[in-house]
Amino acid sequence: MQTLSEENYLKIIYNLDKQGVKKVTPTAIAKALLNNPASVVDMLKKLVEKKLIAYDKTKGAKLTSAGKVIAISVIRRHRLWEVFLAEKLAYEWDQVHDIAEQMEHIRSPDLADRLDKFLGFPKYDPHGDPIPSANGEMVSVCRLMLEEAAVGKTYKVIGVKDSNPEFLQYLKRLDIGIGTTITIKEKITFDNSLMIQIGKNRQMSVSRIFSQNLLICE
């Protein structure tokens, strides 16, 4: 049985690794957790003892399979609660993270599974991140930035990259939410803006900044 803090470390190590960080170092972890590298070193030792990670100065921290199981289940809980908060309690995309950060640590054998069922087995959280299934599998990520979309194709909005409140506010005003369909009409090369069609009949131009922040899926 692991503590709340241990769960957070495992989750962060998993996430950093997933984000493609070549070496998961104490400093990187400290930055993510907003704490001190010295504290991280302490905890890494503890996690090594518990056989939840392997740590090697030169290779950084790596989850063992036991550690990975825990990390994924924490992530699963986090993302399920995010869906709950957004969908059932009408929170905005940017408000759900901090609360889910707390809720992910609630422990009870089948809570996540019941929640999953209650929510209708969602595949993605409100940020477009895939939700691991009960057995720890994640759907292969169908997820690209609007910027990477191909002209002529139609996509569905699945989330945002950075949950900047202003951006979310703006999306809301445009009536763009999860599931909204977007068709790419034209790429304007000179400023990298895009002419898109939202839903069936609305057309508009969006900036590169915009298209780098919206996540879509075919």
Place this chain on the structure above:
Amino acid sequence: MQTLSEENYLKIIYNLDKQGVKKVTPTAIAKALLNNPASVVDMLKKLVEKKLIAYDKTKGAKLTSAGKVIAISVIRRHRLWEVFLAEKLAYEWDQVHDIAEQMEHIRSPDLADRLDKFLGFPKYDPHGDPIPSANGEMVSVCRLMLEEAAVGKTYKVIGVKDSNPEFLQYLKRLDIGIGTTITIKEKITFDNSLMIQIGKNRQMSVSRIFSQNLLICE
């Protein structure tokens, strides 16, 4: 801002007082929290410093108005989550307490209010305890044991006294749940059993033990 542990102490002090304990002593609190009286004394000092309780050897611990506000809000969150777990996630009455014990400490300004709304502003939790409203008011407890019911009258089931799993199982088999209507047909004095009507057409006899465990409201 108070810690999780402080919240638990305030809640317990509130509950002990409500249960009619004449003097809320360190030993009583320790018994309720399954910890040591010495630890309780430590914490009581801290709570006095924070002006959340008044403590006097001879009178025991008493919540200040600030302490009461916190205690009631913890209780509100606890009971709302219990409703959520029972109603939305299909937990049995006896399974919700331990999970709600954890969820009650999730902090976020308006989470409880949103949850309350989502649940349709329930008045009682699955144990028949009243849920404080957002401003801290609790409905006057409409709650009596089936044993105390009057012949001829019709009541609604609001909860159980002791959440004994066997009893809950039995209720389930009888298709008795929260909201089920029960009409008292006859009191059998020789063994204190009751002839009741469940819903519209089912009649059956229940033992005194049974009727001392089911909570109802007119």
Place this chain on the structure above:
DNA sequence: ATTAATTATTAGGTAAACCTAATTTTAATC
């Protein structure tokens, strides 16, 4: 390759919330 800068680690410390064991206080009983 040596110096400078960055990282990692160790040493020693703190705060929260517990604990045990000893002591004092209060209450109960004869």
Place this chain on the structure above:
DNA sequence: GATTAAAATTAGGTTTACCTAATAATTAAT
């Protein structure tokens, strides 16, 4: 009212998860 039992308190310790400051080890830059 003295004795005994129970409860409250104090003293001193532990664990978890942090911290700062100092040192050691890497990595980068001249």
